[in-house]
Amino acid sequence: MRTLLLTGPGGAGTSTLAAAAAVRSARSGRRTLLLSRQTAPAPGLDDVPGLDVVRVDPQATVERLWGGTAGAVGAVVPHLTLPPDSSVVPIPGTAELALFVELCRAEADLVVLDAGPLEAMSALVALPSALRWWLDQLMPPGMRALGAVRTAAVTAGAAKRGPVDAALAAVPVVERLLARNRLADPTTVCLVAEPRRTTVPSVRAAVTTLALHGLATGALLTRVLPVEDSGEWSTRRAAEQDAVLADLAGVAPLHRVPEHAVAPEDVDGLADLLEGFVPPAAQPPEPPAAERHEGAWRLTVPLPFADRASVRLTRWVDDLVVSVGDARRSIRLDALLRRCDVTGGKLVDPGTADARLVVGFRPDPQLWPADLLAAEAMAPKEATS
Numbered sequence: 001m002r003t004l005l006l007t008g009p010g011g012a013g014t015s016t017l018a019a020a021a022a023v024r025s026a027r028s029g030r031r032t033l034l035l036s037r038q039t040a041p042a043p044g045l046d047d048v049p050g051l052d053v054v055r056v057d058p059q060a061t062v063e064r065l066w067g068g069t070a071g072a073v074g075a076v077v078p079h080l081t082l083p084p085d086s087s088v089v090p091i092p093g094t095a096e097l098a099l100f101v102e103l104c105r106a107e108a109d110l111v112v113l114d115a116g117p118l119e120a121m122s123a124l125v126a127l128p129s130a131l132r133w134w135l136d137q138l139m140p141p142g143m144r145a146l147g148a149v150r151t152a153a154v155t156a157g158a159a160k161r162g163p164v165d166a167a168l169a170a171v172p173v174v175e176r177l178l179a180r181n182r183l184a185d186p187t188t189v190c191l192v193a194e195p196r197r198t199t200v201p202s203v204r205a206a207v208t209t210l211a212l213h214g215l216a217t218g219a220l221l222t223r224v225l226p227v228e229d230s231g232e233w234s235t236r237r238a239a240e241q242d243a244v245l246a247d248l249a250g251v252a253p254l255h256r257v258p259e260h261a262v263a264p265e266d267v268d269g270l271a272d273l274l275e276g277f278v279p280p281a282a283q284p285p286e287p288p289a290a291e292r293h294e295g296a297w298r299l300t301v302p303l304p305f306a307d308r309a310s311v312r313l314t315r316w317v318d319d320l321v322v323s324v325g326d327a328r329r330s331i332r333l334d335a336l337l338r339r340c341d342v343t344g345g346k347l348v349d350p351g352t353a354d355a356r357l358v359v360g361f362r363p364d365p366q367l368w369p370a371d372l373l374a375a376e377a378m379a380p381k382e383a384t385s
Contacts, residue, residue, distance in 0.1 A: 007121035008192030018114035026051035036114035061098035186282035214285030
């Protein structure tokens with residue numbers, strides 16, 4: 001199974017091109033699922049053989065989740081008056097959670113994910129890491145193990161159900177979601193953008209955010225306006241477009257989508273928008289791995305186009321927390337680095353496509369056996385590239 005994720009600045013045509021990619025995939029013989037929060041950009045999508053279309057409704061998702069949990073809460077807290085499903089007000093972030101839940105349930109050869117505008121995409125790709133972090137803070141692994149024992153006792157009738165069991169019931173739900181996270185599977189990311197000067201900074205920032213969460217940008221789809229008139233407006237517009245296209249080509253492999261006067265009227269018109277475009281091969285996200293360097297260790301996190309002023313780094317227990325602007329990711333350190341101290345971090349090649357955060361580590365003497373430290377000191381001091 002593969003995932004094709006499309007996102008871009010608002011109004012760039014992300015939903016339309018996501019639908020176009022889904023139609024072309026289904027017509028090529030792949031069992032395809034299109035996930036979107038938007039209505040169909042053209043009639044006839046539901047009639048395309050091999051294509052399933054799911055429009056994610058955040059309100060309906062909240063009501064469904066509430067309906068499944070309110071009964072259990074009411075049973076253990078009988079004096080609490082709970083509102084009906086129809087009165088539940090969604091909290092911020094519900095739309096991204098609803099989309100993530102449907103993505104985890106998806107079964108298809110290719111899932112085309114219309115991730116919406118860049119802000120919504122940023123919240124969506126950060127969701128798995130955020131869920132894991134909060135689960136670990138509120139219910140550490142040891143507590144979850146004890147909770148599983150209590151749940152088994154309650155189920156067997158050996159213990160009386162109480163308010164804590166309503167919270168414990170949510171733990172396996174979150175764990176199952178994280179276990180089925182399709183964004184951790186092979187994923188192709190395509191950005192959609194208009195060739196305007198204001199687009200370039202936001203697109204570069206999106207590439208940085210995606211990389212922070214382990215996702216590489218495979219292609220950039222840009223709507224190109226055919227400019228044939230020699231008038232002053234056309235000349236200036238063509239010059240701006242050419243200059244921006246050159247900048248965008250340095251962000252990701254560029255595919256030009258002809259701009260039409262009107263939106264596609266049917267699925268054939270949709271499919272024609274991506275004529276000649278072959279999505280890049282999907283790559284599974286690779287978590288940062290430790291490597292030996294000059295007798296110690298280092299961890300490299302790709303952050304293309306990031307600048308030094310926007311990057312912040314902290315260590316929290318077993319996690320390395322990296323922030324770039326408003327985006328943040330908590331990276332779980334492996335068993336080796338958990339027993340090390342952070343010696344510092346450096347952003348290499350800032351502002352370029354090769355920008356990366358390199359974090360240094362050294363053994364913590366209190367967590368390493370003395371003989372192991374001695375052996376480490378005698379090891380050859382060779383850098384690993």
